[in-house]
Amino acid sequence: MSTAGPDVDxxxxxxxxxxxxxxxxxxxLPVPAELHSLALAPRHLSLLACLLFDGESSVNELAERLEVAPTTVSLMVGELSRKGILERHEDPADRRRKLVSITAARRGAIDAWLGRSAQAWRVALEPLTAAERRTFVETLAAYERQLGGEGDPS
Structure with a gap:
């Protein structure tokens, strides 16, 4: 490899x-013992990560961030609410709006579990410039699209 970086191959x-x-x-990464019996699936991790790092949100906001339909998020929120992981409550600024958050009882375990991964990303990404981070994220997204058969192979 040259000092300019590796070639594509x-x-x-x-x-x-x-x-x-x-x-x-x-x-x-070990799932905390208190979460083992809850049968969390990979689809739940992104939802939990959004709530952990961005705070309470509406179903529509979560759907936008997760790039899925609001009905999909609503179903996941319902499932995780029944398991005591999430709760819905009124938005104090707009009582017609419902917000979703991680329950206080589960927040510590979820933070301990997902926080390590977030910290590893922080250590890896902080030395990069904003442009380098954008390129890195866009590259991973393009890779994921290609694996899913969504991208132009050329």
Whole structure:
């Protein structure tokens, strides 16, 4: 590799080795004992992460951030509410609006679980410029789209 960076093939080789290790380590993050019996699925993690890092939100705001339909979020919120993970309450600024938040009883466990991953991303991304972070995020999104068959292969 040159000091300017790897060529495309070298970068691909490196990433093909790195990605499975990265996913494996993320999967090995221990689920707190108090959350084990709740049968949380991967789809729940993004929703919980949004609420953990962005705070209470409406179903529509969550749907926009997660890039899914509001009905999908509403179903997940209902499921997690029945498990005692989430709660809905009135928005004090607009009583017609309902906000979703993580229950106080589960917040610590969820923070301990997802916080480690967020901290690892923070350490990796903070040294980058805003433009480098944008390129990195856009690159991962393009990779994900290609794996899903959504992108133009050229």
């Amino acid at each position: 070298d970068a691909i080789r490196t990433l093909l080795l790195l990605m499975p290790r990265m996913v494996g380590r993320a999967k090995r």
